[in-house]
Amino acid sequence: MLTNNPPLLVFSGQSNCTLAEEICTELGIPLGKSQTEKFSNDNLVVRFSESLREADVFIVQSFTTPVSDSIMELLLMIDAAKSASAARVTAVVPYYSYARSDKKDEPRISIAGRLVADLLQASGADRFLTMTLHSPQVHGFFKIPVDHLSATVVISNHIKSVVPNAHEGVVLAPDAGDIKRASAIARRLDAGLAFIDKRRTSDTTVNARALIGDVRGKNVFIVDDEIATAGSLVEAVNLAKEMxxxxxxxxxxxxxxxxxxxxxxxxLDxxxxxxxxxVLVPKGKIEGSNGKLRTLSVAPLFAQAIRNIHTGASVSTLFE
Known part of the structure; x- marks a missing residue:
């Protein structure tokens, strides 16, 4: 049990209560009580059911479907916490989906990653905790402290547990932009490294042109930041098999x-x-994959980050 001064309180939006509950179990504290309701006019209202006065408040909310509701709920929770005299409010966003919108690569579009960062700060967030931003430069959109966690350790340990001779395999980056992430995992596994040269022809279509590296006869570990429609994944797997x-x-x-x-x-093979x-994966999707989908928990990592932030300890030690 943590000894808190000020008290540590963790709350959750509706997007991923399961992860928030696991985090609280790791911390040895109960999940804070709050309610979110939607009126007939589609407006949201949130309220906390306990005192937040002078507390160190952490609000867990992933930006998952429905994304706009998830964002709005988090903004309202942050604002309500600040209005309730919380000493500090940290937005814990395990999945920041708008990190994909990090630049103006077309005329007359919004850099939504920066806009959402501005909204979080305007609502009163004092700190931001997230994991594996699609574009690391999104970190720079915030003027408040940002702690950017990585799942590298969790993924590497899992690969070692299921493939005893993982060091004889090859970590494959689905595109050149993922080489840094793949290289970090390859170092932990003491494995080889390869990457795919690809061209994105639309938002949902990717063409793999060549695989740089040697994968013949070796176990291949494809690592990426996220899977949406799995278009890139199909191309990567098929090319690896062809090679x-x-x-x-x-x-x-x-x-x-x-x-x-x-x-x-x-x-897929x-x-x-x-x-x-x-991201909370519904049971139906797991069953529909013929048992191929598996979930790894990062609750211990987030719990330790929250503990370190609360006590003033270093968060960077979690990468060691």
Whole structure:
């Protein structure tokens, strides 16, 4: 049990209560009580059922479907906490979906990643805790302290547990932009490294052009930040198999699994597809994948980060 001064309180929005409850179990504290209601005009109202005065408040909310409701609920919870005299409010967003919108790559569009960051700060957030941003530069959109966690340790340990000779395999980055992440896991596994040269032709279509590296006869571990429609994943797996890969394992931080993703994974020649619980994967999707989908918990990592933030300890030690 933690000894808190000021008291540590953890609350959850509706997007991922399961993860919030696991975090609280790790911390040895109960999940804070709050309610969210939607009026007939589609407006949301949130209220806390306990005192927040001078408390160190952490609000857990992933930006998952319905994303706009998730964001609005978090903004209202932050504002309500500040109005209730919380000493500090930290927005804990395990999956920050708008990190994909990090630049103006087309005319007349919004850089939504920055806009949502501005909204969180305007609502009163004093600190931001997240995991594996699609674009690390989104960190710079915030003028408040940001703690950017990585699932590298969790993913690496899982691969070692299911593949005893993982050091003889190859970590494969689905595109050149993922080489840094793949390289970090390859170092932990003492495995080889390869990447795919690809071209995105639309928001949902990706063409893999070449695989750089040697995967013939080796177990391949494809790692990425997230899976949405699984279009990139299909291209990566098929190309790895064409190049002579043995068993293929997939591990990502955020398993969003939208559109045809589950069906594609079900029919894919892979041993398993793992994602962490930053996004709540419905039981129906897991069953629909013929048992290929697996979930890894990052609750201990978030709990330790929250504990360190609360006590003033270093968060960077969690990467060691």
């Amino acid at each position: 002579g890969a043995a068993d293929v394992y997939v591990a990502v931080t955020h398993g969003v699994y939208t559109g045809p993703a589950v069906e594609r994974i079900r029919d 892979v041993v398993e597809v793992c994602s962490t619980n930053t």
